[in-house]
Amino acid sequence: MQVAKMFDAISGKYDFLNHFLSLGIDIRWRKKAIRLLANSKPKFILDVATGTGDFAIEALKLHPEKIVGVDISEGMLEIGKGKMKAKNYESVIELMRADSENLPFEENKFDAVIVAFGVRNFENLEKGLSEIFRVLKPNGRILFSDALIIGGIVSHDEIAARSAIGYYLFSPPAENERLLETAGFRLLQVCDATANAQRIAGRWREARCKRAAALIAIEGQENFEGLQRFLATIETLNKERRLLRSVYLAQKPGTN
Numbered sequence: 352m353q354v355a356k357m358f359d360a361i362s363g364k365y366d367f368l369n370h371f372l373s374l375g376i377d378i379r380w381r382k383k384a385i386r387l388l389a390n391s392k393p394k395f396i397l398d399v400a401t402g403t404g405d406f407a408i409e410a411l412k413l414h415p416e417k418i419v420g421v422d423i424s425e426g427m428l429e430i431g432k433g434k435m436k437a438k439n440y441e442s443v444i445e446l447m448r449a450d451s452e453n454l455p456f457e458e459n460k461f462d463a464v465i466v467a468f469g470v471r472n473f474e475n476l477e478k479g480l481s482e483i484f485r486v487l488k489p490n491g492r493i494l495f496s497d498a499l500i501i502g503g504i505v506s507h508d509e510i511a512a513r514s515a516i517g518y519y520l521f522s523p524p525a526e527n528e529r530l531l532e533t534a535g536f537r538l539l540q541v542c543d544a545t546a547n548a549q550r551i552a553g554r555w556r557e558a559r560c561k562r563a564a565a566l567i568a569i570e571g572q573e574n575f576e577g578l579q580r581f582l583a584t585i586e587t588l589n590k591e592r593r594l595l596r597s598v599y600l601a602q603k604p605g606t607n
């Protein structure tokens with residue numbers, strides 16, 4: 352419940368914080384990730400930890416019949432529902448409150464399950480993955496990313512800067528692969544997105560540096576410096592591969 356309260360508290364600012372703090376990486380990642388599912392043409396999609404629904408909206412590009420988005424935070428869902436109504440997506444995208452560790456769906460229901468910027472907020476990823484496995488149809492696919500894989504020595508200051516908002520779990524390399532296998536999945540693809548994340552953080556930091564005076568007038572000195580530190584930390588950690596980002600595509604085995 353600690354996680355739900357945290358996201359309830361920031362839900363009003365989430366879209367801004369997300370696009371801003373993740374430097375637009377979130378938008379690019381969603382677009383690129385959804386393409387990984389295009390070949391499998393999923394008709395029924397579940398977006399776990401949907402938050403304000405941005406990944407569910409991106410999944411419309413796959414032309415599914417139905418997308419269900421679930422989240423434990425009422426606050427995030429309220430913002431999401433307002434967005435679906437305003438954009439007229441309500442007939443395809445349905446948002447509801449549910450915990451990833453106890454999904455209110457029968458088994459073998461969905462063709463694809465997607466999780467964007469969510470798995471490292473789960474209190475129990477192992478339980479979440481086994482629930483996702485249960486509700487996927489045979490041959491159904493799971494797609495998620497993890498930007499908090501530890502690749503080397505990281506100081507407590509760097510960890511604090513990188514996890515500026517909220518509850519996060521950092522994991523060692525190969526842990527997600529192990530958890531996917533334990534849940535019963537067959538890993539199809541792991542893409543290393545570390546260099547990409549580093550480049551974007553670097554470009555963003557430099558662009559902000561060039562406009563420092565104007566930004567300080569808007570954000571204040573302290574916020575400006577805080578965000579520059581955040582970006583520099585990501586850039587350094589990614590560049591030195593002490594923090595890694597990967598995208599995972601895995602499949603529930605078929606019945607034959």
Ligand SMILES: C[S@@+](CC[C@H](N)C(=O)[O-])C[C@H]1O[C@@H](n2cnc3c(N)ncnc32)[C@H](O)[C@@H]1O
Pocket residue numbers: 354355358369399400401402403404405406421422423424427449450451452466467468469472473474
């Ligand atoms: C960083 S946000 C990502 C939201 C969205 N997927 C996006 O792309 O913007 C993480 C979300 O995970 C949700 N969450 C965390 N633990 C969860 C759980 N056990 N079950 C369902 N949602 C959960 C939070 O409430 C929050 O909305």
